[in-house]
Amino acid sequence: MKINDLLPSFITRHVLFALIFGGISGIAFILFLIEFDHYTSTEEFCTSCHSMELAAEPYRNSAHYKPKSGVRASCGDCHVSEGVLSATWDHFMGSKDLYKQLFGHDYDDPVINALHLPEAAFEARKWFKKRDSATCKKCHVKVAIYGDRPDTLQIHLEDAKDKTCIECHYNLVHRIIPDEKTFKRDKWNAMIEEEFGLQKGSAKKLLK
Amino acid sequence: MISIRVFFICSLSLFLAHFSMAAKVTLDSSSWGLEEGKSCVECHSKSSSGLTHQWKNSAHAEANVNCLDCHQAYEDDEDSMEHEGSIIAVIVSPKDCGRCHETEFKQQEGSVHAKAVSIIKNRMPALTEHFGSLSINDAGCAKCHGSEVKVKGDGTLDPTTWPNTGIGRINPDGSRGSCSSCHGRHQFSKAQARHPSACTHCHSGPDSPDKIVYETSKHGMMFDAHKDAMNMSNDSWVVGKDYSAAPTCVTCHMGAAGKMKSTHDVGMRDAWNLNQAVSTQQYLAIFEDGDRRELSTSEAIPRRGESIRKMDGSIAKIKAVASPKRRRNAMKKVCLECHSKNFANNAMKQFDNVVELYNEKYGKPAQAIMKALYADKLLTPSPFDEAIEITYWQLWHKGGTRARHGAAMASPSSTWEGLSEVGAVFYGRFLPQVRTIASPEKSEALIKKYVKDSEHHDWMNYPDRVSPVFDHEEQVDNKGSNNEN
Numbered sequence: 001m002k003i004n005d006l007l008p009s010f011i012t013r014h015v016l017f018a019l020i021f022g023g024i025s026g027i028a029f030i031l032f033l034i035e036f037d038h039y040t041s042t043e044e045f046c047t048s049c050h051s052m053e054l055a056a057e058p059y060r061n062s063a064h065y066k067p068k069s070g071v072r073a074s075c076g077d078c079h080v081s082e083g084v085l086s087a088t089w090d091h092f093m094g095s096k097d098l099y100k101q102l103f104g105h106d107y108d109d110p111v112i113n114a115l116h117l118p119e120a121a122f123e124a125r126k127w128f129k130k131r132d133s134a135t136c137k138k139c140h141v142k143v144a145i146y147g148d149r150p151d152t153l154q155i156h157l158e159d160a161k162d163k164t165c166i167e168c169h170y171n172l173v174h175r176i177i178p179d180e181k182t183f184k185r186d187k188w189n190a191m192i193e194e195e196f197g198l199q200k201g202s203a204k205k206l207l208k
Numbered sequence: 209m210i211s212i213r214v215f216f217i218c219s220l221s222l223f224l225a226h227f228s229m230a231a232k233v234t235l236d237s238s239s240w241g242l243e244e245g246k247s248c249v250e251c252h253s254k255s256s257s258g259l260t261h262q263w264k265n266s267a268h269a270e271a272n273v274n275c276l277d278c279h280q281a282y283e284d285d286e287d288s289m290e291h292e293g294s295i296i297a298v299i300v301s302p303k304d305c306g307r308c309h310e311t312e313f314k315q316q317e318g319s320v321h322a323k324a325v326s327i328i329k330n331r332m333p334a335l336t337e338h339f340g341s342l343s344i345n346d347a348g349c350a351k352c353h354g355s356e357v358k359v360k361g362d363g364t365l366d367p368t369t370w371p372n373t374g375i376g377r378i379n380p381d382g383s384r385g386s387c388s389s390c391h392g393r394h395q396f397s398k399a400q401a402r403h404p405s406a407c408t409h410c411h412s413g414p415d416s417p418d419k420i421v422y423e424t425s426k427h428g429m430m431f432d433a434h435k436d437a438m439n440m441s442n443d444s445w446v447v448g449k450d451y452s453a454a455p456t457c458v459t460c461h462m463g464a465a466g467k468m469k470s471t472h473d474v475g476m477r478d479a480w481n482l483n484q485a486v487s488t489q490q491y492l493a494i495f496e497d498g499d500r501r502e503l504s505t506s507e508a509i510p511r512r513g514e515s516i517r518k519m520d521g522s523i524a525k526i527k528a529v530a531s532p533k534r535r536r537n538a539m540k541k542v543c544l545e546c547h548s549k550n551f552a553n554n555a556m557k558q559f560d561n562v563v564e565l566y567n568e569k570y571g572k573p574a575q576a577i578m579k580a581l582y583a584d585k586l587l588t589p590s591p592f593d594e595a596i597e598i599t600y601w602q603l604w605h606k607g608g609t610r611a612r613h614g615a616a617m618a619s620p621s622s623t624w625e626g627l628s629e630v631g632a633v634f635y636g637r638f639l640p641q642v643r644t645i646a647s648p649e650k651s652e653a654l655i656k657k658y659v660k661d662s663e664h665h666d667w668m669n670y671p672d673r674v675s676p677v678f679d680h681e682e683q684v685d686n687k688g689s690n691n692e693n
Contacts, residue, residue, distance in 0.1 A: 151254030159251040168292065178363030179290030181283050191361025 030084060037087040041076020049098075051107035054114075055174055062173040071139065078135045078173075079124070114175075114192045115207055118185075121177040125170055133165035140165065233308045237271070240308065244294055245276025251292070262395040278304060287359045287380040298365065299357060301379035305387045312387075315472035318500035322384040323519045324353040324376025334591040342368070350374050352410035354386065375410070399440035404431065407457040414606040416483075417613055417622060422457065425619040430454035445470075448545040455542070465542040473500070477539035479532040480563055482612040485604040486571040487563045489532035495524040505532065555618060562615035562623060566608055569664035570630050574603055576658045577642055586645050596641040603633045 007016070039045055047053045056075075059065050064073040080090045100107070107113050128136070145156045160168065171177065178184075189203035252275070253260040263269050268278075281288040281297035288295050297304075302322075306313025316322055332353075336345040346355065346368045354374025358366035375389040390406045391397075400406060404422055412419035422428040431438070434453035442450050446464040455463075461477060464470040479489050481504065488504040493516065495501070501519050503510050510516060515525050536556065543552035578600055581587045587594050592601070607629030614622030639659070643651045659665045667673070 149255075151257075155251055155254050159247075159254070176362045176364060181290055182288040182295060182363060184284075184286075184361075184363075187286075187359070187361040187363075189361070 033084050033088050037076075037080065037084065037091060040091055041074065041080045041087070043074045046075040049101050049108070051101060051113055054108075054110055055117075058175050059173050064173050073139065077138065079127075081131065081134060082138060111192060111196050111198065111203075112206060114195070115189065115203055117175060118177045118180075118183055118188060121170075121174065122180045122183075125166055125180075128166035129164060136165040136169075234310075235308055240277040241272040241274060242276045242280065245274040245280070248275035248292075259394050262393070266395045266397070268394075268396060273308075285381065287357075287363075287365065289363055297380075299370070299379060300388075300393075301381050301383045302385045302387055303379070303381050303383035306383075309387075312472040314498055316385050316387075316474075317383070318494075318498055319473040320475035320502065321375045321389075324374065325350075325356065325378055325384070326376070326519050328353060338592045354378065354384075354389075397441070398443075398445070402438075402440045402445060402456060402458045404428070404456050411457075415609065417610045417626075418457070418617070421610070421613045421617050421619040421622045423619075424621050425617050427455050427617065428619075431456060447542065452546065455546075460539060460542050463542065465545045468538065468541045475502070476530075477535055477542075479536040479539070480612075480616070482563070482616060483605075483609055485575045485600075485608075486567050487612060490535075491532065492530040492535060493526045494528040494530065496527045497524065499524065559615045559618075562627070563612050565664075566611055566627065566630065568662070570634050571604055571608060573658040573662065573665075574600055574634065574638060577638075577654050580654055581642070581645060584646070584650070594645075596638065596645060599633060599637045599641055603630055603638060607633060 011019075043056065047056050052075075059075075064078070067073075076087075080087050105112050105116065107116065142156050142160070143153075146153050170179075189207075190200070192198070193200055193203050249260050249263070263275075276294060276296065278300045279296045279298070281295050283295055285295075285297055287297045287299055289297065302313050302316060306317075320327070328349075332345070332349060336342065336349055340348070350369075350372055352374055354377030355369040355372040356378040357372065357380055358369045359380050360366055373386045373389045375386060376384055377386040377389075378384055379386075389410075391401045392406075404419075408419035408422070410416065423432070431454035437451070437453040438456075439445070439451040444450050444464075446466075447455065447459050448465065459465075461474050462471055476492065480487050481490050481502070488506045490502040490504055491510050493501045493503055493510040495518060499518055499520075501516075503516075510526055510529050512526055512529060515523050518524050540552050540556065543555070547555070578587075578596075581596070582589065587597070591597055607626050609626070610622050611624075611626030611630060614620075614624075614626050639655060642654060645651070646654060660668050
């Protein structure tokens with residue numbers, strides 16, 4: 001008996017080859033995406049750009065890098081959504097950072113980096129808010145936040161009932177940046193100028 | 209001429225009366241109790257239960273004044289921050305308190321307390337940097353005098369300048385002072401602020417010895433024995449009407465007495481400056497904008513309408529001038545609630561006599577000799593790098609301050625101990641150090657001119673005079689006649 005006899009007549013040999021090849025390619029592509037998402041979410045990959053190394057410095061002193069529990073959250077654990085499609089989409093959207101890294105300001109320069117940091121933080125916070133802090137919730141469960149104080153759980157269950165993590169918990173990992181509403185560009189510039197021993201007013205020129 | 213004088217006196221009286229208006233909050237209660245601030249306490253009673261417990265026992269809580277009423281801020285405020293969806297500030301400045309407590313805010317704004325940073329700004333570096341470092345400034349000096357609060361570019365408060373509740377704190381909103389310096393947060397209890405410890409928290413120790421001075425005075429003795437009869441939590445606290453057991457610091461320096469209402473200008477009733485090398489009486493110049501400045505009687509007398517420099521460096525027109533006598537009279541009004549006029553006058557006379565004695569016998573001679581040593585370049589201009597500079601500083605700033613404050617508040621032991629310390633430092637260290645610094649001729653000439661020629665030190669010209677104070681002197685028998693053996 002030929003295989004052709006078992007299949008409907010429109011499945012020709014070519015179609016069969018196409019299906020098998022397409023199927024394998026599809027699986028391979030998904031596997032590739034999983035691996036790609038996984039690799040591009042690692043600290044190693046992210047900090048292969050010097051600009052990200054600057055963002056990673058404070059992270060390495062944070063509780064997310066040095067937790068009591070030993071569970072370390074890497075870049076992608078917080079900044080990349082769960083699921084192949086969402087993760088791929090996040091990476092696709094994130095490619096604009098790569099574009100900026102290549103063709104934008106010199107973010108590898110610590111001064112330029114620090115001057116542009118607030119806007120990046122505001123964007124990141126919006127990202128978390130929009131996703132209802134989904135990446136936080138991969139590890140943190142509201143009903144299980146016992147904390148060091150007896151009231152910590154109670155606060156999370158009662159007072160933070162309708163809130164999402166990022167609304168209260170920002171400035172946890174990276175350099176402290178005020179909320180967008182109270183951010184004062186002039187003050188930020190002055191602080192960076194002082195920090196790097198720059199002339200007063202030079203930050204404004206560097207931002208152009 | 210007379211009419212101008214009458215007008216002047218009337219306007220000054222009106223001014224002083226204005227600053228002694230009843231300090232009730234006149235705002236409508238709809239001005240507070242912000243809806244958005246009602247829920248803060250739900251979380252904070254869990255996250256910081258001590259703080260909310262204090263607030264729950266406060267008059268603020270009773271009047272429905274909630275967290276946000278005091279802590280609310282605008283986005284543009286230098287120290288504003290986002291917190292749980294609201295824009296708040298950690299620091300509640302006198303200006304913030306003044307949204308409701310306007311009278312008290314205006315009174316304290318012009319007072320010496322509010323200028324506790326600017327008064328010593330140029331003098332402090334010598335002490336903090338030579339004797340300590342900036343960290344002693346942050347944790348010591350500035351804790352009483354006040355810090356210049358710095359908000360960093362990332363919106364956080366510079367840890368070298370905050371926490372701080374110094375009385376002259378320079379706040380991010382530009383206002384000066386800290387209400388919680390005396391009114392401990394978050395209960396803001398009347399009784400606590402009226403207690404002497406509200407003041408002696410800073411006014412203690414050798415530089416500002418008022419704690420020991422008050423405690424060893426009759427007033428302090430009476431307070432200690434009758435604390436429970438002080439009616440300290442009462443709304444109204446007029447001496448002679450609401451209490452009479454004893455006067456506290458607040459009673460004399462700020463308190464209501466008879467028709468005179470209370471004031472938050474804490475130095476207003478002080479005629480003397482008692483914390484300088486040489487004490488002088490002081491005028492109080494009141495500027496058109498309500499700000500005030502003290503001017504020594506050794507300087508040109510300030511006149512109404514004249515423009516002079518304010519403490520912040522700007523030039524402003526004087527609206528009224530209170531003479532030292534007028535300031536003294538305000539203080540005396542408190543005395544008269546318990547004492548006769550003669551009693552009060554005589555007590556003041558005894559006080560003035562000690563200040564003048566200190567000035568003439570020690571303060572002025574020591575100051576003149578120091579000036580001469582500097583003029584002859586026998587000392588470097590840098591303070592505290594020569595032993596005599598430390599001696600001089602201890603003379604007026606430690607013993608001298610204690611003696612004068614002791615006399616001001618009728619503490620016999622502080623007056624004597626302070627003045628005897630001045631004497632011991634002056635004769636035992638200061639004069640011998642002068643002799644080691646200047647040549648024998650020069651030092652002898654200086655000491656003769658400023659010390660030995662003065663009647664106060666005339667005893668020094670009689671080295672052979674015998675006294676039984678030391679054991680090796682001649683024995684005196686029981687009948688008081690010299691023993692001849």
